[in-house]
Amino acid sequence: MTVPTVHVQNLTKRFGDFTAVENISFHISPGEILGLLGPNGAGKTTTIQMLLGLITPTSGSIRMFGLDLDAHRETILGQVNFSSTYISMPFSLTVEENLRVVAKLYGMSDVARRIDEVVKILEMEEFRTKVTRKLSSGQMTRLALAKAILTEPKVLFLDEPTASLDPDIAHKIRGALKEVRQSTGLSILYTSHNMREMEEMSDRIIFLQRGKLVAEGTAQEIVDKFGQQDLEEVFLKLARER
Numbered sequence: 412m413t414v415p416t417v418h419v420q421n422l423t424k425r426f427g428d429f430t431a432v433e434n435i436s437f438h439i440s441p442g443e444i445l446g447l448l449g450p451n452g453a454g455k456t457t458t459i460q461m462l463l464g465l466i467t468p469t470s471g472s473i474r475m476f477g478l479d480l481d482a483h484r485e486t487i488l489g490q491v492n493f494s495s496t497y498i499s500m501p502f503s504l505t506v507e508e509n510l511r512v513v514a515k516l517y518g519m520s521d522v523a524r525r526i527d528e529v530v531k532i533l534e535m536e537e538f539r540t541k542v543t544r545k546l547s548s549g550q551m552t553r554l555a556l557a558k559a560i561l562t563e564p565k566v567l568f569l570d571e572p573t574a575s576l577d578p579d580i581a582h583k584i585r586g587a588l589k590e591v592r593q594s595t596g597l598s599i600l601y602t603s604h605n606m607r608e609m610e611e612m613s614d615r616i617i618f619l620q621r622g623k624l625v626a627e628g629t630a631q632e633i634v635d636k637f638g639q640q641d642l643e644e645v646f647l648k649l650a651r652e653r
C-alpha cells in the first residue's frame with residue numbers, strides 16, 4: 412500500500428473547555444484532492460492550522476509522507492504550502508518581489524524561471540509588476556495562490572482560496588490547480604462554501620459538523636447517504652441541525 416501523503420488520526424483540538432475539532436481521522440493519497448466541507452465554525456481552519464504546525468493539537472497524530480509532524484517538522488513543512496483568502500503579504504512590494512521573497516525563504520534555485528512559470532499558470536502577466544497594495548481582490552487571491560504553488564509543494568492546503576474571485580476566474584484557477592495536480596502529483600486539501608466547486612474539484616469529501624467528522628466519500632456517496640438531491644441540500648440539512 413502506498414503511504415498516504417497526509418494521515419490524520421484521532422485529532423482533537425480544545426480551546427479551554429470548547430472542543431473545536433473532535434477526534435477526527437482521515438487521509439489524503441498522493442495526487443488526491445480532498446474537499447473539506449462544513450458550516451462556519453465547524454473546525455476546518457483549525458484543522459488546517461494544525462496540519463501547518465501553526466497550532467498544537469490537544470491530542471492525536473498527524474503524519475505526512477510517512478513522517479510524524481512533531482518529530483520531522485522542518486522536513487515536512489518544506490514540502491507543504493498553503494493559501495487562504497485572508498492571507499496578507501507585504502503591501503509595498505510588487506507581485507514579483509513578493510514571489511522572490513517566498514522563493515528565498517524556501518531556498519529555491521532557478522527562481523526567475525519558476526516565477527515566469529507560475530505567472531503563466533495563474534494568468535498574472537498583466538499585474539506582475541504592480542505594487543501589491545494596488546491589487547484587486549481577485550489579483551490578490553491569485554498572488555496568494557502563486558505563492559503557494561511557487562515552491563512546488565507536495566501537498567497544498569487551500570482554505571477558501573477562491574472566495575473573492577468572480578466565477579470566470581475561479582473556474583480558470585480550478586483548471587490550473589487540476590493541471591498542476593496532473594503534472595506533479597500534488598495532493599490538495601480544499602475548503603470552499605461553493606458546493607459546485609466542491610463537486611468539481613474534489614475526488615473525495617469529508618464533512619465536519621461542530622468539530623466532528625460526520626460524512627466521508629465522493630460527493631455522490633455523501634448525497635446518497637443523506638438521501639438528498641445534491642451536496643447543497645446535504646450542507647443545508649447539516650448546517651441547520653446546529
Ligand SMILES: Nc1ncnc2c1ncn2[C@@H]1O[C@H](COP(=O)(O)OP(=O)(O)O)[C@@H](O)[C@H]1O
Nearest residue numbers: 426429431449450451452453454455456457458
Ligand atoms: N484561538 C481560538 N480560541 C478559541 N476558539 C477558537 C479559536 N480558534 C477557533 N476557535 C473556535 O473554534 C471553532 C472552529 O473554528 P474554525 O476552525 O475557524 O471553523 P471554520 O473554519 O470551519 O469556520 C469556532 O467556534 C471558533 O470560534
Ligand SMILES: [Mg+2]
Nearest residue numbers: 455456457570
Ligand atoms: Mg475557516
